[in-house]
Amino acid sequence: MNGLYCETYFLSAAETNAEQEISLPLLTAKLIDIATAHANSLGIGNPSLGDIKAGWVLSRITIEMDQYPKVNEDYTISTWIETFNRHFSQRAFKISSPDGRVFGYARSVWMIMDTVTHTNVGLSNCNLPEDAILGTVPPIEKQTRHVPITLPGESSNTKGALSATHPVFEYKFKYCDLDFYRHVNTVRYVTLLMNRFSLREHDETFVRRLEISFLHEARYDMLTQLLRSDDEDSDLSSFLLRKAVDKEPLLFARVVRAKRVN
DSSP states (O other): OSSSSEEEEEOOOGGGGGTSSSSSHHHHHHHHHHHHHHHHHHHHHSHHHHGEEEEEEEEEEEEEEESOOOOTEEEEEEEEEEEEOOOOOEEEEEEETTTTTEEEEEEEEEEEEEEETTOOOOSSSOOTTTTOOOOOOOOOOOOOOOOOOOOOOOOOOSSTTTOOOOEEEEEOOGGGGGGGGSOOOHHHHHHHTTTOOOHHHHHHHHEEEEEEEOOSSSBBTTTEEEEEOOTTTEEEEEEEEEEEETTTTEEEEEEEEHHHHO
């Protein structure tokens, strides 16, 4: 059956975070890797799109975890296509132990980008096998609606806009932040977000849910501003990454944390 694709990995000490579990940047990389492998096995991966100068890129990703694989443990990632239309493909993932214990799920939205113009070229060039779309909906919600975040003194015309609760963090993207397409790698965005939490916050809580919605590309030597707004009644942190020059939004993100149980 082409609809389900699985890989099992071993989590070494070199791959863990400070809490001796798989880090979110690494987990994100593994999700992208297995999505790529599945697409390649179906004959719709980047090698098949090279002739039209196009490739797959993420538009949105949501990861929701009850717990994370620990050091020296095996873990399995399964992936399948949830929906597929002319413009986007929605892909789901399950992260589990080899004995079937579920760690969490993820949902993602993908598009095919022209590697020259960096525009959406649609999915009309993909000829999927009949049994490739599994259609199973994972038991996590789709992304919530994201709203802008403003600094003191700034105004927004968007209803429900949030106010930043932390000082603005400026970051200029460099060479090691780039990927195959010469724009900023998804994993680097996740790393940037995770580094905005202190070691104590990571020790006391874990990321229960991560949502990222990509709006525009960030590129080499681009100076950006990361705005963070914490909800005073929960462990929810909302983020907006924008260009420092013209304030054009690059991505919205939400991080929901939960208390660790020792």
